[in-house]
Amino acid sequence: MDWLNLLIIPLARSVALILVLLTAFAYLTWFERKLLGRFHVRYGPNRAGPKGLLQPVADAVKAIFKEEFIPDHVDKPIYVLGPALALIPALVIWAVIPIAKNVPAIADVNIGFLWILAVAGVESYGLILAGWSSNNNYSLLGALRSSAQMISYELPMGMFLVSILMLAGSFSLVELLNSGRAWWEWLWLWAMFPLFFICILAETNRSPFDLPETENELVAGYQTEYGGIKFSLFMMAEYINMITTSAIMATLFFGGWRLPFGLLQNVQILGPFVLAFKVILLLFLFVWVRASVGRPRYDQLMGFTWKILLPISIGYMMITSILVVLFK
Protein backbone atom coordinates (compact mmCIF):
# COMPACT_ATOMS: atom_id res chain seq x y z
CA MET A 1 0.00 0.00 0.00
CA ASP A 2 1.31 3.39 -1.03
CA TRP A 3 -0.61 5.23 1.64
CA LEU A 4 0.73 3.03 4.37
CA ASN A 5 4.37 3.62 3.47
CA LEU A 6 3.94 7.26 2.58
CA LEU A 7 1.84 8.59 5.44
CA ILE A 8 0.74 6.16 8.11
CA ILE A 9 4.09 4.63 9.11
CA PRO A 10 6.06 7.91 9.24
CA LEU A 11 3.15 9.47 11.14
CA ALA A 12 3.12 6.67 13.69
CA ARG A 13 6.87 6.91 14.10
CA SER A 14 6.70 10.69 14.54
CA VAL A 15 3.99 10.44 17.19
CA ALA A 16 5.96 7.78 19.06
CA LEU A 17 9.10 9.88 18.85
CA ILE A 18 7.33 12.98 20.14
CA LEU A 19 5.82 11.07 23.05
CA VAL A 20 9.20 9.63 23.99
CA LEU A 21 10.86 13.05 23.76
CA LEU A 22 8.20 14.80 25.84
CA THR A 23 8.45 12.16 28.56
CA ALA A 24 12.21 12.47 28.41
CA PHE A 25 11.84 16.25 28.81
CA ALA A 26 9.67 15.83 31.89
CA TYR A 27 12.15 13.51 33.55
CA LEU A 28 15.13 15.55 32.44
CA THR A 29 13.83 18.41 34.60
CA TRP A 30 13.63 15.98 37.52
CA PHE A 31 17.11 14.61 36.71
CA GLU A 32 18.59 18.10 36.58
CA ARG A 33 16.96 19.33 39.78
CA LYS A 34 17.94 16.20 41.64
CA LEU A 35 21.54 16.42 40.42
CA LEU A 36 21.79 20.15 41.12
CA GLY A 37 20.52 19.37 44.60
CA ARG A 38 23.32 16.86 45.07
CA PHE A 39 25.90 19.32 43.76
CA HIS A 40 24.63 21.95 46.21
CA VAL A 41 24.54 19.43 49.10
CA ARG A 42 20.76 19.49 49.48
CA TYR A 43 17.94 17.08 48.64
CA GLY A 44 16.27 18.44 45.51
CA PRO A 45 12.58 17.62 44.88
CA ASN A 46 11.46 14.87 47.26
CA ARG A 47 7.81 15.57 48.16
CA ALA A 48 5.74 14.40 45.17
CA GLY A 49 5.92 10.60 45.03
CA PRO A 50 8.88 8.42 46.01
CA LYS A 51 12.19 10.30 45.48
CA GLY A 52 10.17 13.17 43.97
CA LEU A 53 9.45 11.09 40.87
CA LEU A 54 5.98 12.59 40.41
CA GLN A 55 7.31 16.18 40.50
CA PRO A 56 7.23 16.58 36.65
CA VAL A 57 3.57 15.50 36.65
CA ALA A 58 2.73 18.08 39.30
CA ASP A 59 4.60 20.77 37.35
CA ALA A 60 2.79 19.88 34.13
CA VAL A 61 -0.64 19.99 35.79
CA LYS A 62 0.18 23.35 37.30
CA ALA A 63 1.37 24.85 33.99
CA ILE A 64 -1.66 23.57 32.06
CA PHE A 65 -4.25 24.84 34.52
CA LYS A 66 -2.70 28.25 34.98
CA GLU A 67 -4.65 31.14 33.48
CA GLU A 68 -3.51 31.88 29.94
CA PHE A 69 -2.80 35.55 30.15
CA ILE A 70 -1.79 37.55 27.08
CA PRO A 71 -0.59 41.08 27.87
CA ASP A 72 -2.28 43.96 26.05
CA HIS A 73 0.81 45.48 24.48
CA VAL A 74 2.04 42.46 22.51
CA ASP A 75 1.85 41.65 18.78
CA LYS A 76 -0.62 38.82 19.30
CA PRO A 77 -0.12 36.42 16.34
CA ILE A 78 3.67 36.49 16.63
CA TYR A 79 3.52 36.34 20.43
CA VAL A 80 1.57 33.09 20.18
CA LEU A 81 3.75 31.78 17.35
CA GLY A 82 7.02 32.29 19.26
CA PRO A 83 6.94 29.34 21.68
CA ALA A 84 5.80 26.93 18.95
CA LEU A 85 8.59 28.05 16.61
CA ALA A 86 11.07 27.50 19.42
CA LEU A 87 9.88 23.96 20.07
CA ILE A 88 9.41 22.61 16.52
CA PRO A 89 13.07 22.66 15.34
CA ALA A 90 14.18 20.83 18.47
CA LEU A 91 11.83 17.97 17.58
CA VAL A 92 12.42 18.05 13.83
CA ILE A 93 16.20 17.49 14.01
CA TRP A 94 15.50 13.99 15.34
CA ALA A 95 14.25 12.84 11.93
CA VAL A 96 17.76 12.01 10.70
CA ILE A 97 19.41 10.60 13.84
CA PRO A 98 20.00 6.84 13.53
CA ILE A 99 18.61 4.86 16.48
CA ALA A 100 19.70 1.35 15.44
CA LYS A 101 21.60 -0.32 12.61
CA ASN A 102 20.28 1.15 9.32
CA VAL A 103 17.27 2.59 11.16
CA PRO A 104 17.00 6.38 11.30
CA ALA A 105 14.36 7.86 13.58
CA ILE A 106 12.15 8.93 10.63
CA ALA A 107 13.98 9.16 7.31
CA ASP A 108 17.42 8.45 5.88
CA VAL A 109 18.07 11.46 3.69
CA ASN A 110 21.37 11.87 1.87
CA ILE A 111 21.91 15.28 3.46
CA GLY A 112 21.77 14.38 7.17
CA PHE A 113 24.56 16.79 8.15
CA LEU A 114 23.04 19.68 6.24
CA TRP A 115 19.65 18.91 7.76
CA ILE A 116 21.16 19.44 11.20
CA LEU A 117 22.77 22.71 10.11
CA ALA A 118 19.59 23.93 8.41
CA VAL A 119 17.33 23.22 11.36
CA ALA A 120 19.87 24.70 13.78
CA GLY A 121 19.78 27.81 11.60
CA VAL A 122 16.05 28.35 11.98
CA GLU A 123 16.12 27.48 15.67
CA SER A 124 16.71 31.04 16.79
CA TYR A 125 13.47 32.36 15.23
CA GLY A 126 11.31 31.34 18.16
CA LEU A 127 13.39 33.33 20.63
CA ILE A 128 13.86 36.36 18.37
CA LEU A 129 10.17 36.64 17.59
CA ALA A 130 9.13 36.06 21.19
CA GLY A 131 11.44 38.83 22.33
CA TRP A 132 10.32 41.27 19.66
CA SER A 133 6.58 40.63 19.91
CA SER A 134 6.60 41.04 23.70
CA ASN A 135 7.14 44.77 23.14
CA ASN A 136 9.35 44.97 26.21
CA ASN A 137 12.94 46.20 26.36
CA TYR A 138 14.19 43.32 28.49
CA SER A 139 12.64 40.83 26.11
CA LEU A 140 14.10 42.57 23.07
CA LEU A 141 17.56 42.67 24.60
CA GLY A 142 17.31 39.00 25.45
CA ALA A 143 16.23 38.17 21.91
CA LEU A 144 19.05 40.20 20.36
CA ARG A 145 21.56 38.53 22.63
CA SER A 146 20.31 35.05 21.89
CA SER A 147 20.30 35.53 18.13
CA ALA A 148 23.75 37.13 18.05
CA GLN A 149 25.09 34.36 20.23
CA MET A 150 23.52 31.57 18.21
CA ILE A 151 24.66 32.97 14.87
CA SER A 152 28.21 33.48 16.15
CA TYR A 153 28.61 30.04 17.66
CA GLU A 154 27.10 28.43 14.59
CA LEU A 155 30.24 29.35 12.64
CA PRO A 156 32.82 27.32 14.60
CA MET A 157 30.23 24.56 15.02
CA GLY A 158 29.77 24.45 11.24
CA MET A 159 33.54 24.32 10.74
CA PHE A 160 33.84 21.39 13.14
CA LEU A 161 30.95 19.65 11.39
CA VAL A 162 32.74 20.12 8.06
CA SER A 163 35.82 18.42 9.55
CA ILE A 164 33.75 15.46 10.76
CA LEU A 165 32.08 15.35 7.37
CA MET A 166 35.42 15.20 5.56
CA LEU A 167 36.50 12.26 7.71
CA ALA A 168 33.18 10.48 7.16
CA GLY A 169 33.02 11.14 3.43
CA SER A 170 29.21 11.08 3.33
CA PHE A 171 26.40 13.45 4.24
CA SER A 172 24.27 10.65 5.67
CA LEU A 173 24.41 9.96 9.41
CA VAL A 174 23.34 6.35 8.88
CA GLU A 175 26.33 5.84 6.58
CA LEU A 176 28.60 7.55 9.10
CA LEU A 177 27.85 4.91 11.72
CA ASN A 178 27.98 1.98 9.31
CA SER A 179 31.51 2.73 8.17
CA GLY A 180 34.05 2.34 10.95
CA ARG A 181 36.79 4.78 11.88
CA ALA A 182 40.53 4.30 12.26
CA TRP A 183 41.99 4.75 15.75
CA TRP A 184 43.69 8.08 14.90
CA GLU A 185 40.38 9.42 13.60
CA TRP A 186 38.73 8.74 16.98
CA LEU A 187 41.56 10.44 18.86
CA TRP A 188 41.57 13.42 16.50
CA LEU A 189 37.78 13.83 16.90
CA TRP A 190 37.85 13.47 20.68
CA ALA A 191 40.54 16.13 20.92
CA MET A 192 38.00 18.54 19.42
CA PHE A 193 35.02 17.37 21.48
CA PRO A 194 35.40 19.90 24.36
CA LEU A 195 35.37 22.81 21.90
CA PHE A 196 32.36 21.39 20.08
CA PHE A 197 30.61 20.97 23.42
CA ILE A 198 31.24 24.65 24.20
CA CYS A 199 29.59 25.59 20.89
CA ILE A 200 26.63 23.37 21.76
CA LEU A 201 26.27 25.00 25.19
CA ALA A 202 26.02 28.39 23.51
CA GLU A 203 23.66 27.12 20.81
CA THR A 204 21.23 25.71 23.37
CA ASN A 205 21.47 28.86 25.56
CA ARG A 206 22.48 26.67 28.46
CA SER A 207 24.30 27.83 31.55
CA PRO A 208 27.04 29.19 31.66
CA PHE A 209 26.01 30.79 28.33
CA ASP A 210 22.41 31.57 29.33
CA LEU A 211 22.92 35.30 28.79
CA PRO A 212 19.62 35.70 26.86
CA GLU A 213 17.76 35.04 30.13
CA THR A 214 20.11 36.32 32.80
CA GLU A 215 17.74 36.90 35.70
CA ASN A 216 19.97 39.49 37.39
CA GLU A 217 20.04 41.92 34.46
CA LEU A 218 17.19 41.06 32.06
CA VAL A 219 14.44 39.69 34.40
CA ALA A 220 13.98 36.57 32.24
CA GLY A 221 15.10 37.82 28.83
CA TYR A 222 12.96 36.84 25.85
CA GLN A 223 10.44 34.93 28.01
CA THR A 224 9.69 37.75 30.45
CA GLU A 225 6.14 38.29 29.17
CA TYR A 226 5.23 34.62 28.95
CA GLY A 227 3.44 32.56 31.57
CA GLY A 228 1.69 29.24 32.09
CA ILE A 229 1.90 26.70 29.30
CA LYS A 230 3.58 29.11 26.87
CA PHE A 231 6.46 29.58 29.25
CA SER A 232 6.59 25.80 29.64
CA LEU A 233 6.91 25.48 25.87
CA PHE A 234 10.10 27.57 25.96
CA MET A 235 11.42 25.43 28.75
CA MET A 236 10.46 22.32 26.79
CA ALA A 237 12.32 23.69 23.75
CA GLU A 238 15.47 24.27 25.79
CA TYR A 239 15.46 20.83 27.41
CA ILE A 240 14.52 18.93 24.25
CA ASN A 241 17.32 20.82 22.52
CA MET A 242 19.67 19.47 25.18
CA ILE A 243 18.47 15.93 24.49
CA THR A 244 18.67 16.41 20.73
CA THR A 245 22.16 17.89 20.75
CA SER A 246 23.30 15.15 23.12
CA ALA A 247 22.03 12.58 20.63
CA ILE A 248 23.85 14.38 17.81
CA MET A 249 27.09 14.47 19.81
CA ALA A 250 26.68 10.81 20.74
CA THR A 251 26.24 9.99 17.05
CA LEU A 252 29.13 12.10 15.78
CA PHE A 253 31.72 11.45 18.49
CA PHE A 254 30.79 8.29 20.38
CA GLY A 255 29.31 5.94 17.82
CA GLY A 256 25.59 6.50 18.44
CA TRP A 257 23.77 3.17 18.75
CA ARG A 258 27.00 1.12 18.51
CA LEU A 259 28.63 -0.65 21.41
CA PRO A 260 32.44 -0.34 21.58
CA PHE A 261 34.53 -2.68 19.38
CA GLY A 262 31.53 -3.65 17.24
CA LEU A 263 29.99 -5.85 19.98
CA LEU A 264 26.50 -7.22 19.25
CA GLN A 265 26.30 -5.14 16.09
CA ASN A 266 23.37 -6.99 14.58
CA VAL A 267 21.06 -6.97 17.58
CA GLN A 268 18.90 -4.08 16.43
CA ILE A 269 16.78 -3.91 19.56
CA LEU A 270 19.82 -2.85 21.62
CA GLY A 271 20.44 0.26 19.51
CA PRO A 272 17.98 2.68 21.14
CA PHE A 273 19.08 1.66 24.63
CA VAL A 274 22.77 2.17 23.89
CA LEU A 275 21.99 5.55 22.36
CA ALA A 276 19.84 6.50 25.37
CA PHE A 277 22.64 5.54 27.75
CA LYS A 278 25.13 7.75 25.91
CA VAL A 279 22.60 10.59 25.80
CA ILE A 280 22.10 10.37 29.59
CA LEU A 281 25.88 10.56 30.16
CA LEU A 282 26.09 13.67 27.98
CA LEU A 283 23.09 15.22 29.74
CA PHE A 284 24.91 14.68 33.01
CA LEU A 285 27.76 16.70 31.50
CA PHE A 286 25.32 19.57 30.79
CA VAL A 287 24.11 19.60 34.39
CA TRP A 288 27.64 19.23 35.75
CA VAL A 289 28.77 22.30 33.81
CA ARG A 290 25.75 24.26 35.00
CA ALA A 291 26.51 23.42 38.63
CA SER A 292 30.19 24.29 38.46
CA VAL A 293 30.91 27.10 35.99
CA GLY A 294 29.99 30.77 36.46
CA ARG A 295 28.48 32.96 33.76
CA PRO A 296 30.86 35.11 31.65
CA ARG A 297 30.15 38.70 30.60
CA TYR A 298 28.48 39.12 27.23
CA ASP A 299 31.51 40.68 25.53
CA GLN A 300 33.69 37.86 26.84
CA LEU A 301 31.26 35.37 25.36
CA MET A 302 31.34 37.00 21.92
CA GLY A 303 35.09 37.66 22.03
CA PHE A 304 35.72 34.01 22.85
CA THR A 305 33.94 32.69 19.77
CA TRP A 306 35.28 35.24 17.27
CA LYS A 307 38.85 35.54 18.53
CA ILE A 308 39.54 32.04 19.83
CA LEU A 309 37.06 29.38 18.74
CA LEU A 310 36.68 30.43 15.11
CA PRO A 311 40.42 30.57 14.31
CA ILE A 312 40.93 27.25 16.08
CA SER A 313 38.09 25.65 14.16
CA ILE A 314 39.42 26.92 10.82
CA GLY A 315 42.88 25.61 11.66
CA TYR A 316 41.38 22.30 12.73
CA MET A 317 39.53 22.05 9.43
CA MET A 318 42.73 22.70 7.45
CA ILE A 319 44.69 20.06 9.35
CA THR A 320 41.82 17.60 8.96
CA SER A 321 41.73 18.09 5.21
CA ILE A 322 45.49 17.42 5.03
CA LEU A 323 45.04 14.27 7.14
CA VAL A 324 42.21 13.08 4.90
CA VAL A 325 44.31 13.56 1.77
CA LEU A 326 47.33 11.80 3.28
CA PHE A 327 45.78 8.86 5.11
CA LYS A 328 42.36 8.05 3.64
Added chain:
Amino acid sequence: MSWPILFFILVGALSIATAVGVVSSRQPIHSALFLLVNFITLAIMYVSLEAQFLAAVQVIIYAGGIVILILFVIMLMGSEDVPVDRIDSSWASIAALGLGMLMAATLLYSFMADFLFQAEPNTLAGGAPYAIGMTLFTRYILAIEMVAILLLVALIGALLLARGPRTGPKTGAELHAEEEEADAAGTTIPYVDDETTVMAAAE
Protein backbone atom coordinates in the same frame (compact mmCIF):
# COMPACT_ATOMS: atom_id res chain seq x y z
CA MET B 1 -4.32 14.86 -11.97
CA SER B 2 -1.26 13.12 -10.63
CA TRP B 3 0.07 13.55 -7.11
CA PRO B 4 3.26 15.46 -8.02
CA ILE B 5 1.23 18.02 -9.97
CA LEU B 6 -1.22 18.47 -7.10
CA PHE B 7 1.71 18.86 -4.70
CA PHE B 8 3.34 21.40 -6.98
CA ILE B 9 0.12 23.42 -7.24
CA LEU B 10 -0.36 23.45 -3.46
CA VAL B 11 3.22 24.48 -2.69
CA GLY B 12 3.23 26.97 -5.56
CA ALA B 13 0.01 28.57 -4.33
CA LEU B 14 1.49 28.89 -0.84
CA SER B 15 4.63 30.38 -2.34
CA ILE B 16 2.70 33.00 -4.31
CA ALA B 17 0.44 33.79 -1.35
CA THR B 18 3.42 34.41 0.92
CA ALA B 19 5.11 36.51 -1.78
CA VAL B 20 2.01 38.70 -1.91
CA GLY B 21 2.11 38.84 1.88
CA VAL B 22 5.69 40.14 1.78
CA VAL B 23 4.80 43.20 -0.26
CA SER B 24 1.37 43.88 1.24
CA SER B 25 2.07 43.69 4.99
CA ARG B 26 2.21 47.00 6.82
CA GLN B 27 4.38 45.66 9.62
CA PRO B 28 7.98 45.03 8.41
CA ILE B 29 8.40 42.08 10.77
CA HIS B 30 5.35 40.37 9.26
CA SER B 31 6.86 40.94 5.80
CA ALA B 32 10.09 39.32 6.92
CA LEU B 33 8.18 36.32 8.26
CA PHE B 34 6.27 35.92 5.00
CA LEU B 35 9.62 36.04 3.23
CA LEU B 36 10.84 33.26 5.49
CA VAL B 37 7.88 31.02 4.62
CA ASN B 38 8.41 31.85 0.96
CA PHE B 39 12.04 30.69 1.12
CA ILE B 40 10.97 27.50 2.82
CA THR B 41 8.35 26.71 0.15
CA LEU B 42 11.08 27.25 -2.43
CA ALA B 43 13.25 24.73 -0.57
CA ILE B 44 10.35 22.25 -0.64
CA MET B 45 10.16 22.68 -4.41
CA TYR B 46 13.89 21.95 -4.69
CA VAL B 47 13.36 18.75 -2.73
CA SER B 48 10.54 17.71 -5.05
CA LEU B 49 12.97 18.27 -7.95
CA GLU B 50 15.45 15.87 -6.29
CA ALA B 51 17.86 18.72 -5.52
CA GLN B 52 18.19 18.07 -1.78
CA PHE B 53 21.55 19.78 -1.48
CA LEU B 54 20.22 22.97 -3.01
CA ALA B 55 17.20 22.81 -0.69
CA ALA B 56 19.38 22.48 2.39
CA VAL B 57 21.62 25.32 1.29
CA GLN B 58 18.56 27.45 0.57
CA VAL B 59 17.34 26.97 4.13
CA ILE B 60 20.78 27.38 5.73
CA ILE B 61 21.68 30.60 3.93
CA TYR B 62 18.37 32.35 3.34
CA ALA B 63 16.26 31.20 6.28
CA GLY B 64 19.08 30.74 8.75
CA GLY B 65 21.13 33.78 7.79
CA ILE B 66 19.61 36.45 5.63
CA VAL B 67 16.11 36.69 7.11
CA ILE B 68 17.63 36.75 10.60
CA LEU B 69 19.80 39.67 9.49
CA ILE B 70 16.71 41.43 8.14
CA LEU B 71 14.94 40.87 11.46
CA PHE B 72 18.00 42.25 13.25
CA VAL B 73 17.96 45.42 11.19
CA ILE B 74 14.23 45.93 11.72
CA MET B 75 14.55 45.41 15.46
CA LEU B 76 17.51 47.75 15.82
CA MET B 77 16.02 50.51 13.67
CA GLY B 78 12.56 50.31 15.20
CA SER B 79 9.77 49.48 12.78
CA GLU B 80 7.12 52.01 13.86
CA ASP B 81 8.39 55.10 12.08
CA VAL B 82 8.42 53.88 8.49
CA PRO B 83 6.40 56.49 6.54
CA VAL B 84 4.50 54.12 4.28
CA ASP B 85 2.32 56.80 2.65
CA ARG B 86 5.21 59.05 1.63
CA ILE B 87 6.60 56.42 -0.71
CA ASP B 88 3.55 56.87 -2.94
CA SER B 89 5.03 59.53 -5.22
CA SER B 90 4.76 59.71 -9.00
CA TRP B 91 8.34 58.79 -9.87
CA ALA B 92 8.07 55.71 -7.66
CA SER B 93 5.22 54.28 -9.72
CA ILE B 94 7.13 54.95 -12.95
CA ALA B 95 10.18 53.18 -11.53
CA ALA B 96 7.97 50.31 -10.40
CA LEU B 97 6.52 50.02 -13.89
CA GLY B 98 9.99 49.91 -15.43
CA LEU B 99 11.26 47.31 -12.97
CA GLY B 100 8.12 45.24 -13.47
CA MET B 101 8.64 45.23 -17.24
CA LEU B 102 12.27 44.23 -16.76
CA MET B 103 11.08 41.37 -14.54
CA ALA B 104 8.50 40.26 -17.11
CA ALA B 105 11.15 40.35 -19.85
CA THR B 106 13.49 38.21 -17.74
CA LEU B 107 10.73 35.69 -17.05
CA LEU B 108 9.78 35.59 -20.74
CA TYR B 109 13.43 35.07 -21.68
CA SER B 110 13.87 32.19 -19.25
CA PHE B 111 10.71 30.51 -20.53
CA MET B 112 11.82 30.97 -24.13
CA ALA B 113 15.41 29.88 -23.45
CA ASP B 114 14.31 26.29 -23.03
CA PHE B 115 13.02 26.32 -26.58
CA LEU B 116 15.65 28.53 -28.18
CA PHE B 117 18.82 26.97 -26.78
CA GLN B 118 19.71 23.45 -25.82
CA ALA B 119 19.71 23.39 -22.01
CA GLU B 120 23.10 22.36 -20.63
CA PRO B 121 22.73 18.72 -19.57
CA ASN B 122 23.62 17.52 -16.08
CA THR B 123 24.97 20.83 -14.85
CA LEU B 124 23.67 20.03 -11.41
CA ALA B 125 23.01 16.30 -11.91
CA GLY B 126 19.97 16.24 -9.68
CA GLY B 127 21.55 18.60 -7.18
CA ALA B 128 23.80 15.97 -5.60
CA PRO B 129 26.57 17.41 -3.41
CA TYR B 130 29.32 15.71 -5.42
CA ALA B 131 28.17 17.08 -8.77
CA ILE B 132 27.74 20.60 -7.42
CA GLY B 133 31.14 20.53 -5.75
CA MET B 134 32.85 19.32 -8.91
CA THR B 135 31.20 22.00 -11.04
CA LEU B 136 31.91 24.80 -8.60
CA PHE B 137 35.54 23.95 -7.94
CA THR B 138 36.65 23.07 -11.46
CA ARG B 139 34.68 24.94 -14.06
CA TYR B 140 33.63 27.97 -11.98
CA ILE B 141 36.65 28.16 -9.68
CA LEU B 142 37.59 31.67 -10.84
CA ALA B 143 34.10 33.00 -10.13
CA ILE B 144 34.11 31.38 -6.68
CA GLU B 145 37.43 32.93 -5.75
CA MET B 146 36.33 36.32 -7.00
CA VAL B 147 33.11 36.18 -4.99
CA ALA B 148 35.16 35.29 -1.92
CA ILE B 149 37.38 38.35 -2.37
CA LEU B 150 34.38 40.55 -3.10
CA LEU B 151 32.70 39.45 0.14
CA LEU B 152 35.89 40.08 2.10
CA VAL B 153 36.19 43.58 0.65
CA ALA B 154 32.54 44.29 1.43
CA LEU B 155 33.07 43.10 5.00
CA ILE B 156 36.09 45.32 5.59
CA GLY B 157 34.40 48.26 3.88
CA ALA B 158 31.33 47.90 6.08
CA LEU B 159 33.52 47.84 9.18
CA LEU B 160 35.34 50.97 8.05
CA LEU B 161 32.11 52.83 7.28
CA ALA B 162 30.40 51.78 10.49
CA ARG B 163 33.34 52.80 12.67
CA GLY B 164 33.13 56.46 11.69
CA PRO B 165 35.47 59.20 12.99
CA ARG B 166 37.08 58.21 16.26
CA THR B 167 36.08 60.00 19.47
CA GLY B 168 37.48 59.72 22.95
CA PRO B 169 40.90 60.39 24.50
CA LYS B 170 44.05 60.57 22.35
CA THR B 171 46.26 57.55 22.08
CA GLY B 172 49.82 57.45 23.35
CA ALA B 173 51.23 57.57 19.83
CA GLU B 174 49.26 60.74 19.03
CA LEU B 175 50.38 62.47 22.23
CA HIS B 176 53.96 61.55 21.43
CA ALA B 177 53.68 62.98 17.90
CA GLU B 178 52.26 66.24 19.32
CA GLU B 179 55.13 66.50 21.79
CA GLU B 180 57.71 66.04 19.04
CA GLU B 181 56.02 68.73 16.96
CA ALA B 182 56.05 71.12 19.92
CA ASP B 183 59.70 70.35 20.61
CA ALA B 184 60.61 71.04 17.01
CA ALA B 185 58.77 74.39 17.17
CA GLY B 186 60.39 75.18 20.52
CA THR B 187 57.07 75.53 22.41
CA THR B 188 55.57 73.53 25.25
CA ILE B 189 52.15 71.91 25.42
CA PRO B 190 49.97 73.31 28.20
CA TYR B 191 49.04 70.59 30.70
CA VAL B 192 45.43 69.43 30.32
CA ASP B 193 43.87 67.08 32.82
CA ASP B 194 41.63 64.73 30.88
CA GLU B 195 39.16 64.27 33.71
CA THR B 196 38.65 67.97 34.35
CA THR B 197 37.97 68.64 30.66
CA VAL B 198 35.44 65.83 30.60
CA MET B 199 33.75 67.23 33.70
CA ALA B 200 33.71 70.72 32.22
CA ALA B 201 32.22 69.43 28.99
CA ALA B 202 29.55 67.62 30.95
CA GLU B 203 28.61 70.80 32.80
